[in-house]
Amino acid sequence: MNTAMLLLTYAVVLGAVAPAMLQRASWVERAPRLAMAAWRSLTVAVPGAALLAGLTMVVPASPLGAPLARALDACVMMMQDSYATPQRVLIIMVALLLSVAIITRVAYGVGVELGRAWWERRRHMAVLRMVARRDVRLDVLVVHHRAAIAYCLPGRGGSIVLSSSALSALGDRRLAAVLAHERAHLRGRHHLLTATARGLRRAFPLITLFATAEREIDRLAELAADDAAVHASDRLTVADALLTLADDHVLPGPALGTTPHDTGQRVRRLLKRTPPLHPVVTLVIALLAWTAMAAPLVAAAMPAVATIGVDCCPTR
Amino acid sequence: MRGFGELEAAIMDVMWAAEAALPVREVLNRLRPDREPAFTTVQTVMDILYRKGWVDRRLEGRGYRYWATAGRDDYVAGLMSSALKSSPDRAAALARFVERMNPAEVEELRAALEAARTGEPPP
Numbered sequence: 001m002n003t004a005m006l007l008l009t010y011a012v013v014l015g016a017v018a019p020a021m022l023q024r025a026s027w028v029e030r031a032p033r034l035a036m037a038a039w040r041s042l043t044v045a046v047p048g049a050a051l052l053a054g055l056t057m058v059v060p061a062s063p064l065g066a067p068l069a070r071a072l073d074a075c076v077m078m079m080q081d082s083y084a085t086p087q088r089v090l091i092i093m094v095a096l097l098l099s100v101a102i103i104t105r106v107a108y109g110v111g112v113e114l115g116r117a118w119w120e121r122r123r124h125m126a127v128l129r130m131v132a133r134r135d136v137r138l139d140v141l142v143v144h145h146r147a148a149i150a151y152c153l154p155g156r157g158g159s160i161v162l163s164s165s166a167l168s169a170l171g172d173r174r175l176a177a178v179l180a181h182e183r184a185h186l187r188g189r190h191h192l193l194t195a196t197a198r199g200l201r202r203a204f205p206l207i208t209l210f211a212t213a214e215r216e217i218d219r220l221a222e223l224a225a226d227d228a229a230v231h232a233s234d235r236l237t238v239a240d241a242l243l244t245l246a247d248d249h250v251l252p253g254p255a256l257g258t259t260p261h262d263t264g265q266r267v268r269r270l271l272k273r274t275p276p277l278h279p280v281v282t283l284v285i286a287l288l289a290w291t292a293m294a295a296p297l298v299a300a301a302m303p304a305v306a307t308i309g310v311d312c313c314p315t316r
Numbered sequence: 317m318r319g320f321g322e323l324e325a326a327i328m329d330v331m332w333a334a335e336a337a338l339p340v341r342e343v344l345n346r347l348r349p350d351r352e353p354a355f356t357t358v359q360t361v362m363d364i365l366y367r368k369g370w371v372d373r374r375l376e377g378r379g380y381r382y383w384a385t386a387g388r389d390d391y392v393a394g395l396m397s398s399a400l401k402s403s404p405d406r407a408a409a410l411a412r413f414v415e416r417m418n419p420a421e422v423e424e425l426r427a428a429l430e431a432a433r434t435g436e437p438p439p
Contacts (some may be wrong), residue, residue, distance in 0.1 A: 124398065
């Protein structure tokens with residue numbers, strides 16, 4: 001019971017406090033990949049802790065302890081004991097519902113998003129391979145179109161796609177920056193991260209953590225890919241490439257993305273020098289991110305150990 | 317991507333360039349310069365393309381004549397509009413290099429870029 005309450009409190013507090021802190025942290029812009037890992041930790045730790053809270057209530061000695069406990073008669077007695085009173089049964093039923101709900105919601109949300117993205121990409125690729133020509137030297141697909149556009153289709157058999165007008169607008173140096181950016185997306189498997197974040201938001205639409213995490217992971221994936229592009233060329237070339245492809249006056253209609261200010265911020269970030277994070281700071285943050293995920297597991301395993309030690313082997 | 321996939325694309329190129337409905341024999345002739353697939357292979361792939369909806373056909377004499385159901389430009393336009401559309405669905409499926417910005421902001425940032433360029437030596 002105590003462990004369950006502890007885990008539940010952990011989930012609630014972490015879910016309520018950490019997103020705002022992480023969103024406001026200034027180091028995020030300097031280490032977008034690390035920040036992505038931190039968001040991923042949060043989105044795993046919060047539902048994970050809630051799930052473990054439910055499970056520890058259903059199985060008092062926790063899954064780890066149960067097989068061991070079963071070997072000892074005393075523990076079986078104790079297990080039976082904990083299911084004895086009607087109040088207990090009610091609490092356990094609630095806990096069971098909570099656990100099942102979390103598992104099914106996550107499976108549904110993430111499953112839908114991964115499946116939809118996969119299907120959409122497949123459909124896109126089926127048409128693309130008919131109409132595009134492969135540029136062997138650049139290893140990209142080129143589509144003849146007057147809008148300057150560059151994107152990547154992630155996943156197996158994925159590719160970078162450029163329109164012919166993007167190719168002619170960019171020139172060698174900026175093109176190298178664009179390709180490095182897209183390759184960073186493909187190499188970092190950003191599509192899996194973003195689709196999972198989307199799936200969690202779909203699973204728990206009322207919890208703001210997941211909406212914030214989705215938005216932040218989308219934004220940070222772009223910053224991380226920009227950094228890779230800077231590595232392959234230089235800051236100002238990447239900024240130039242961004243402006244070249246953002247300034248597309250060929251197509252009519254409003255030039256509004258889902259998050260219109262993000263692009264401007266990406267360019268501004270590239271224009272000023274941002275020193276990389278100190279290695280020690282990086283290490284501390286990475287450790288914190290891992291601890292946030294590991295702590296609930298440890299907490300859930302503790303009572304099992306304690307149960308085996310104290311209750312199952314009574315010293316009296 | 318190899319094998320049938322490549323041949324499918326090559327056949328569609330022929331279909332899009334064709335001025336009228338073509339029999340399989342003629343498609344094969346137009347493929348000839350750069351490849352030498354068997355007649356039956358082309359026939360099979362044309363059948364696949366028909367079932368996938370890329371081409372339509374009508375029986376004429378002893379064989380079918382095929383034509384593309386839509387122009388290449390129509391497909392490209394469809395692809396590009398789905399890639400350019402800023403919707404969450406699209407964002408999940410493919411990662412675009414940059415979203416469009418309003419021209420005023422582009423102007424402003426261009427000026428800032430030029431200022432930064434003069435401020436530091438070229439790499």
